[in-house]
Amino acid sequence: xxxxxxxxxxxxxxxxxxxxxxxxxxxxxxxxxxxxxxxxxxxxxxxxxxxxxxxxxxxxxxxxxxxxxxxxxxxxxxxxxxxxxxxxxxxxxxxxxxxxxxxxxxxxxxxxxxxxxxxxxxxxxxxxxxxxxxxxxxxxxxxxxxxxxxxxxxxxxxxxxxxxxxxxxxxxxxxxxxxxxxxxxxxxxxxxxxxxxxxxxxxxxxxxxxxxxxxxxxxxxxxxxxxxxxxxxxxxxxxxxxxxxxxxxxxxxxxxxxxxxxxxxxxxxxxxxxxxxxxxxxxxxxxxxxxxxxxxxxxxxxxxxxxxxxxxxxxxxxxxxxxxxxxxxxxxxxxxxxxxxxxxxxxxxxxxxxxxxxxxxxxxxxxxxxxxxxxxxxxxx
Amino acid sequence: xxxxxxxxxxxxxxxxxxxxxxxxxxxxxxxxxxxxxxxxxxxxxxxxxxxxxxxxxxxxxxxxxxxxxxxxxxxxxxxxxxxxxxxxxxxxxxxxxxxxxxxxxxxxxxxxxxxxxxxxxxxxxxxxxxxxxxxxxxxxxxxxxxxxxxxxxxxxxxxxxxxxxxxxxxxxxxxxxxxxxxxxxxxxxxxxxxxxxxxxxxxxxxxxxxxxxxxxxxxxxxxxxxxxxxxxxxxxxxxxxxxxxxxxxxxxxxxxxxxxxxxxxxxxxxxxxxxxxxxxxxxxxxxxxxxxxxxxxxxxxxxxxxxxxxxxxxxxxxxxxxxxxxxxxxxxxxxxxxxxxxxxxxxx
Numbered sequence: 001x002x003x004x005x006x007x008x009x010x011x012x013x014x015x016x017x018x019x020x021x022x023x024x025x026x027x028x029x030x031x032x033x034x035x036x037x038x039x040x041x042x043x044x045x046x047x048x049x050x051x052x053x054x055x056x057x058x059x060x061x062x063x064x065x066x067x068x069x070x071x072x073x074x075x076x077x078x079x080x081x082x083x084x085x086x087x088x089x090x091x092x093x094x095x096x097x098x099x100x101x102x103x104x105x106x107x108x109x110x111x112x113x114x115x116x117x118x119x120x121x122x123x124x125x126x127x128x129x130x131x132x133x134x135x136x137x138x139x140x141x142x143x144x145x146x147x148x149x150x151x152x153x154x155x156x157x158x159x160x161x162x163x164x165x166x167x168x169x170x171x172x173x174x175x176x177x178x179x180x181x182x183x184x185x186x187x188x189x190x191x192x193x194x195x196x197x198x199x200x201x202x203x204x205x206x207x208x209x210x211x212x213x214x215x216x217x218x219x220x221x222x223x224x225x226x227x228x229x230x231x232x233x234x235x236x237x238x239x240x241x242x243x244x245x246x247x248x249x250x251x252x253x254x255x256x257x258x259x260x261x262x263x264x265x266x267x268x269x270x271x272x273x274x275x276x277x278x279x280x281x282x283x284x285x286x287x288x289x290x291x292x293x294x295x296x297x298x299x300x301x302x303x304x305x306x307x308x309x310x311x312x313x314x315x316x317x318x319x320x321x322x323x324x325x326x327x328x329x330x331x332x333x334x335x336x337x338x339x340x341x342x343x344x345x346x347x348x349x350x351x352x353x354x355x356x357x358x359x360x361x362x363x364x365x366x367x368x369x370x371x372x373x374x375x376x377x378x379x380x381x
Numbered sequence: 382x383x384x385x386x387x388x389x390x391x392x393x394x395x396x397x398x399x400x401x402x403x404x405x406x407x408x409x410x411x412x413x414x415x416x417x418x419x420x421x422x423x424x425x426x427x428x429x430x431x432x433x434x435x436x437x438x439x440x441x442x443x444x445x446x447x448x449x450x451x452x453x454x455x456x457x458x459x460x461x462x463x464x465x466x467x468x469x470x471x472x473x474x475x476x477x478x479x480x481x482x483x484x485x486x487x488x489x490x491x492x493x494x495x496x497x498x499x500x501x502x503x504x505x506x507x508x509x510x511x512x513x514x515x516x517x518x519x520x521x522x523x524x525x526x527x528x529x530x531x532x533x534x535x536x537x538x539x540x541x542x543x544x545x546x547x548x549x550x551x552x553x554x555x556x557x558x559x560x561x562x563x564x565x566x567x568x569x570x571x572x573x574x575x576x577x578x579x580x581x582x583x584x585x586x587x588x589x590x591x592x593x594x595x596x597x598x599x600x601x602x603x604x605x606x607x608x609x610x611x612x613x614x615x616x617x618x619x620x621x622x623x624x625x626x627x628x629x630x631x632x633x634x635x636x637x638x639x640x641x642x643x644x645x646x647x648x649x650x651x652x653x654x655x656x657x658x659x660x661x662x663x664x665x666x667x668x669x670x671x672x673x674x675x676x677x678x679x680x681x682x683x684x685x686x687x688x689x690x691x692x693x694x695x696x697x698x699x700x701x702x703x704x705x706x707x708x709x710x711x712x713x714x715x716x717x718x719x720x721x722x723x724x725x726x727x728x729x
């Protein structure tokens with residue numbers, strides 16, 4: 001066998017580095033009032049006012065083609081905006097999904113009518129999307145999903161339940177994967193829809209997570225009438241469309257920067273100490289972080305060149321989650337401070353990140369699923 | 382040098398090593414036999430001169446090109462000092478010294494001083510010293526930094542090996558005359574940095590080798606009526622190994638590319654630190670998947686794993702390089718931490 005992946009190094013173009021400085025300048029004032037608790041959550045922290053400011057700067061849809069209202073800039077420039085936002089702890093959660101995958105999906109597969117109706121709001125930082133994939137009996141085994149959309153005249157009648165839908169409570173729309181027909185091939189008969197969450201028959205119920213936060217939701221559909229004009233792409237092509245979307249979802253800087261704030265706080269704490277183990281450990285984490293970043297940037301470069309780095313994206317996400325999850329444990333081992341949301345900054349970050357870290361290897365594809373994809377790439381299955 | 386040249390280099394190295402680095406070649410080398418045929422082929426192809434400028438009779442390649450050769454030599458566990466000769470001839474070329482014909486170079490690593498062109502000092506664990514004709518040394522002469530060339534004299538050499546049975550001789554010099562010497566404008570810690578860079582790349586190559594060997598074995602070895610690679614436990618382990626192989630390759634490339642950009646200190650430290658971790662995880666998984674057969678001398682897995690265990694400790698362990706990174710990060714302060722990563726520079 002030969003090694004099935006190829007991460008060639010990618011350099012940022014000059015204009016990306018110029019943009020980096022603009023973003024840093026913007027964040028130095030825009031984040032002044034954002035509390036640490038929100039910053040710790042990075043892309044799970046949402047602030048609609050902040051999202052609108054980002055939209056005003058033209059930094060949402062940055063790499064979308066200009067004919068769709070985007071800025072037509074490169075994926076590398078977009079990458080710079082994302083990594084600067086995340087490392088600064090910017091509350092990007094409200095617009096994150098729409099910018100990352102719903103907008104690009106609508107550009108790629110949507111109708112002109114859908115594009116005109118929805119894209120401008122996303123670009124302004126006002127229209128938000130959630131992802132309707134998982135269901136009560138369909139988690140890692142996504143193709144087992146049962147929520148039905150039955151064609152009736154010029155509408156689809158939707159019945160079923162989506163689960164673990166992050167941020168649904170503040171979104172106007174969901175990109176949902178529904179079963180539109182029963183096929184021999186379990187990947188067949190699935191279709192993607194844009195669902196207006198204000199439609200009659202849609203109920204959004206909060207699910208409180210272990211840290212007492214409300215991110216997850218259960219979204220129930222009871223005879224919801226979705227106009228046929230809201231079908232995305234071709235009926236029955238949902239599986240392929242979703243698979244293409246996942247490469248966008250799995251390799252970005254959010255896949256290794258979730259605990260970044262804690263690393264920065266550790267450095268602050270250590271600036272006042274002189275501890276061999278701690279110093280070495282910080283250097284070690286710096287090496288891991290730098291390497292992950294080079295890998296993730298490499299995938300961004302491949303996406304920018306129109307390649308399909310699905311396997312490389314899975315490698316980045318798996319390694320990234322290990323890194324993000326190790327940090328709270330390392331921080332705990334090195335410091336004799338309790339996690340405490342009322343404590344100092346380090347303690348706050350430690351409290352929040354320790355509790356949310358289990359989700360890092362669940363969301364966007366579990367560790368086991370990713371490693372299964374990698375094993376297939378290696379020729380083992 | 383462009384992509385086409387890289388491809389040509391890669392193809393040449395693959396062909397040369399797959400033809401000549403046989404299991405017997407490595408076994409014989411472990412017993413002390415110099416692989417003359419293999420080395421002659423390397424020289425005939427000019428691979429050792431990849432970094433020497435064309436006007437000095439070299440190939441005029443860059444560090445990304447050299448990285449291809451470092452990795453290939455690690456991938457095949459070629460029992461020759463190709464990486465060392467690439468680096469040694471580069472250091473000579475920095476000082477404008479040309480390499481003596483038919484010489485095999487080693488790099489002295491230690492503190493040396495010179496008085497009237499007579500050199501003193503010791504270089505413990507000098508790679509392939511007993512097979513080398515000449516040694517390249519970076520030393521202080523008053524306030525000048527100089528590159529010197531000495532002849533290797535067996536009387537000043539005490540043989541030793543690393544655990545991969547690669548020769549690592551102890552060289553002790555007491556007022557030995559330099560054949561050539563010249564002032565040089567470079568980092569006084571250059572030998573250690575370039576040593577870490579070449580070992581990082583060789584490790585990235587050897588890690589690729591243990592991944593391919595492990596996947597092949599998992600697809601061949603039958604237990605419970607099917608290839609063990611069909612079991613999820615094995616698949617998950619091999620997936621983890623492959624993520625570390627990918628990370629190591631990227632870290633090694635990043636170091637080479639930063640070298641080409643003239644700003645390598647951060648990236649070399651990152652590579653040696655990151656790849657050290659990959660070795661600990663990766664060698665463990667490769668042996669676990671191979672079971673008892675991989676633990677025998679007869680099976681060749683250990684040619685790669687013993688090198689990985691030896692190389693991770695040479696030219697500074699991962700911890701040593703991590704400490705350098707950590708100390709800088711802390712003295713720079715938290716606000717400069719992220720910028721230092723985006724710029725790939727600790728001195729900001």
